[in-house]
Amino acid sequence: MSHTIDGKKKLLSRIRRIKGQSVALEGSLEGEPDCMKVLQQIAAIKGAVNGLMKEVLEGHLRQHLGAEDISQLQRQEEVEQVILVLRSYLK
Numbered sequence: 001m002s003h004t005i006d007g008k009k010k011l012l013s014r015i016r017r018i019k020g021q022s023v024a025l026e027g028s029l030e031g032e033p034d035c036m037k038v039l040q041q042i043a044a045i046k047g048a049v050n051g052l053m054k055e056v057l058e059g060h061l062r063q064h065l066g067a068e069d070i071s072q073l074q075r076q077e078e079v080e081q082v083i084l085v086l087r088s089y090l091k
Contacts, residue, residue, distance in 0.1 A: 007059065011052070018048045053089060057082070 025041040064070075064078050 007055070011056070014048065014052045014055070018045060018052065021045045021048060057086075 021041065021044055025038070025045065028038060028041060060082070065075060065082075070078075
């Protein structure tokens with residue numbers, strides 16, 4: 001079973017919190033927001049997204065790269081895919 005399916009409820013809960021934070025930030029920006037509060041909201045959203053990424057990435061590494069039943073070629077391909085995603089994420 002895929003780690004994203006196994007932890008689906010937990011991941012969806014994280015996404016819903018991020019969505020709520022984004023909606024709150026949007027609402028704040030539509031008014032006359034205090035700059036520090038906006039910065040704090042942005043930092044909270046970034047932290048939440050980073051936490052989500054960490055959790056999914058860790059599950060992927062453990063389940064797919066840590067699997068003993070894959071070939072060295074498959075492992076190398078998985079590593080390259082993860083590197084591409086990380087490069088995009090860390091831009």
